[in-house]
Amino acid sequence: RAQWRPNPRRKRTEEMAVILETSLGDIFLDLFTDKCPKTCENFLKLCKIKYYNNHIFFNIQKDFLAQTGCPEGTGRGGSSIYGIMYGKQARYFDDEIDPKLKHTRGCICMANNGSANTNGSQFFITLGDDLTSLDEKYTIFGEIPEGEDGMDTLKKMNQAFCDENNRPIQNIRLRHTVVIDDPFPDPPHLKDHIPDRSPEAKPDKHDIDRIADFEDPLTRNAGKTEEEVDQELKRATAKSQAEILTIVGDLPSADVRPEETDLFVCKLNPVTTSEDLETIFSQFGEIKSCEVVKDWKTGDSLQYAFIEFEDRKSCERAYFKMEGALIDDRRIHVDFSQSVAKLWGSWRKGDKKGMKQGFARNADSGRGRRPKDKGSGGSRKRNRDDSHRDSAQHSKSSRREKGDRRDRDRNRDNRRGRDRDHGRDREKPRDRDRDRDRDRRRRDDDRREHRDRDRDRRRDRRRS
Numbered sequence: 392r393a394q395w396r397p398n399p400r401r402k403r404t405e406e407m408a409v410i411l412e413t414s415l416g417d418i419f420l421d422l423f424t425d426k427c428p429k430t431c432e433n434f435l436k437l438c439k440i441k442y443y444n445n446h447i448f449f450n451i452q453k454d455f456l457a458q459t460g461c462p463e464g465t466g467r468g469g470s471s472i473y474g475i476m477y478g479k480q481a482r483y484f485d486d487e488i489d490p491k492l493k494h495t496r497g498c499i500c501m502a503n504n505g506s507a508n509t510n511g512s513q514f515f516i517t518l519g520d521d522l523t524s525l526d527e528k529y530t531i532f533g534e535i536p537e538g539e540d541g542m543d544t545l546k547k548m549n550q551a552f553c554d555e556n557n558r559p560i561q562n563i564r565l566r567h568t569v570v571i572d573d574p575f576p577d578p579p580h581l582k583d584h585i586p587d588r589s590p591e592a593k594p595d596k597h598d599i600d601r602i603a604d605f606e607d608p609l610t611r612n613a614g615k616t617e618e619e620v621d622q623e624l625k626r627a628t629a630k631s632q633a634e635i636l637t638i639v640g641d642l643p644s645a646d647v648r649p650e651e652t653d654l655f656v657c658k659l660n661p662v663t664t665s666e667d668l669e670t671i672f673s674q675f676g677e678i679k680s681c682e683v684v685k686d687w688k689t690g691d692s693l694q695y696a697f698i699e700f701e702d703r704k705s706c707e708r709a710y711f712k713m714e715g716a717l718i719d720d721r722r723i724h725v726d727f728s729q730s731v732a733k734l735w736g737s738w739r740k741g742d743k744k745g746m747k748q749g750f751a752r753n754a755d756s757g758r759g760r761r762p763k764d765k766g767s768g769g770s771r772k773r774n775r776d777d778s779h780r781d782s783a784q785h786s787k788s789s790r791r792e793k794g795d796r797r798d799r800d801r802n803r804d805n806r807r808g809r810d811r812d813h814g815r816d817r818e819k820p821r822d823r824d825r826d827r828d829r830d831r832r833r834r835d836d837d838r839r840e841h842r843d844r845d846r847d848r849r850r851d852r853r854r855s
Contacts, residue, residue: 408571409438409533413448414564414604416544418516420499420533424574427487427532430501430510432575434532436472437512438568439577440584447597447604448548448563450515455522457548458502459565460513464597466502469512476578483509492531494522497545499533518549561602566592599631650699652679652706653728657695659683660719665696671718672698676705697728 411418424431437443443459449466450458461468474482485508486501494500494517502513510530517525535541552560567589594603602608612620633645656668669681683696700706706727714725 409435410569410571411443411541411565412567412569413544414562414566415547416540418535418541418544420541421536422499422533423489423492423531426489426492427530428575429484430487430530430532433472433484433510433512434514435570435573435575436577436581438570439573440472440475440581441568441586441589442472442475442512443565443568444590445592445595446565448559448565450557451548451551451553451559451563452518452557453549453553454519456515456517456519457545457563458513458515460502460511462512466513471511472578472581474511475584476580483511486510486530487532488527488530490527494525494529494531496520497535497537497542498531499535500525501530501532503529516545516548518545559601561606561608562597562604564592564604647731649728649731651703651727652700653730654698654700654706654709655695655726655728655730656698656713656723658721658724659692659694659696660721661692661694663692663719663721667718668696668698672709672713675700675709675712677701697730 409420409422411420422431422434446459446462447464448457448459449461449464450456458466463469470479470482471484473484474480483504486503492498496517496519498517500515500517501510502515503509504511507528516535535545548563551563554560592605598604615623630645633647637643637645654672659668663683665681665683668683669678672678672681677700678698679701680699681696684693685691686693698709700709710725710727713723715722716725717723
């Protein structure tokens with residue numbers, strides 16, 4: 392590493408050296424401690440507590456700037472040393488803009504939160520000349536001296552390959568910061584935040600979807616055959632997909648593996664049943680379960696099945712013997728099952744029911760089993776059973792209450808009828824009975840009249 396040398400062109404009162412060790416090389420900084428004392432103090436104290444260690448340069452725009460200082464790597468995080476010492480209300484501090492300082496190549500500037508006087512921990516290094524659009528908007532608190540190795544590091548940053556969001560394809564990290572001299576006294580409790588040693592560089596979440604800063608993309612596949620590289624790429628793709636399925640809840644863990652005693656059989660005849668397959672495959676060993684998958688609406692066979700054997704050797708014999716066999720005029724295809732649906736089901740159930748069905752074979756090992764909830768509620772399974780039992784009791788009680796309401800209404804109607812009859816002469820007919828008798832008499836009179844009319848017509852017809 393190059394040694395730091397004072398810049399003879401500047402007065403000692405105007406500069407203070409800090410070294411930034413990045414994955415592309417070292418950068419030497421001269422800070423303007425007389426023009427921007429508060430900003431320089433914030434930067435020096437953050438460097439002293441190793442706040443910037445292992446931060447990535449998350450925004451690099453060619454011939455414009457390279458930004459870092461966000462712990463999250465998104466541009467929305469970070470806090471000043473004052474916020475770390477005194478709380479969130481002191482997270483930001485005001486600008487210290489000097490109109491005489493202009494944005495040229497190699498300037499060190501504070502990045503705000505989108506508005507004035509919102510400086511925190513993020514800063515950027517300018518990569519181009521005459522960036523007048525940034526003048527008098529951002530605090531310039533230092534620069535990279537001409538002729539130092541830092542300019543070569545800036546050239547490498549400026550040539551970095553980035554995506555559409557200006558994020559480098561290969562991570563560029565600020566690995567370590569070295570304070571040569573600090574003219575500002577330390578706050579009373581700053582020593583509580585200074586670690587005993589610098590944090591070690593470890594792969595983190597930023598290395599998942601990017602090339603790590605310590606990897607060489609040109610030589611990492613050196614000495615490997617094309618087949619080995621292809622296999623490594625497939626394994627990495629499968630791992631990333633498993634992690635995504637774990638995040639959305641479709642897998643209990645990314646390391647879950649299907650059982651080695653399960654076979655997948657497809658290209659079946661629709662008339663082939665589970666009993667037929669079990670009879671045919673039982674010649675290779677004891678079968679624990681055999682199921683032809685059916686449509687849940689129509690009940691028709693989907694022409695594939697899963698067969699679970701008692702041991703692995705029986706499963707392997709069936710695989711080698713039955714591949715391409717003819718069953719019900721169909722040549723079937725047999726392969727080892729890649730489905731983890733049973734393990735997923737046992738993980739969702741996570742109790743003795745899964746063990747009885749043969750789905751929770753790995754429950755004791757932690758794979759295929761949900762952790763128990765802590766507290767008075769017990770496991771989720773118990774809570775679910777209790778909820779079902781409570782709902783059943785509630786429905787039964789609701790039916791009982793409905794019957795009680797019907798009986799109550801019926802009794803109320805009877806009481807109302809008795810109340811209406813109270814004080815009335817029982818021998819005297821009620822109005823409703825009188826109306827019914829009147830209607831009956833009218834109907835009888837109409838029938839009698841029609842009968843007499845028909846009789847007179849028949850008599851007149853005979854006489855004529």
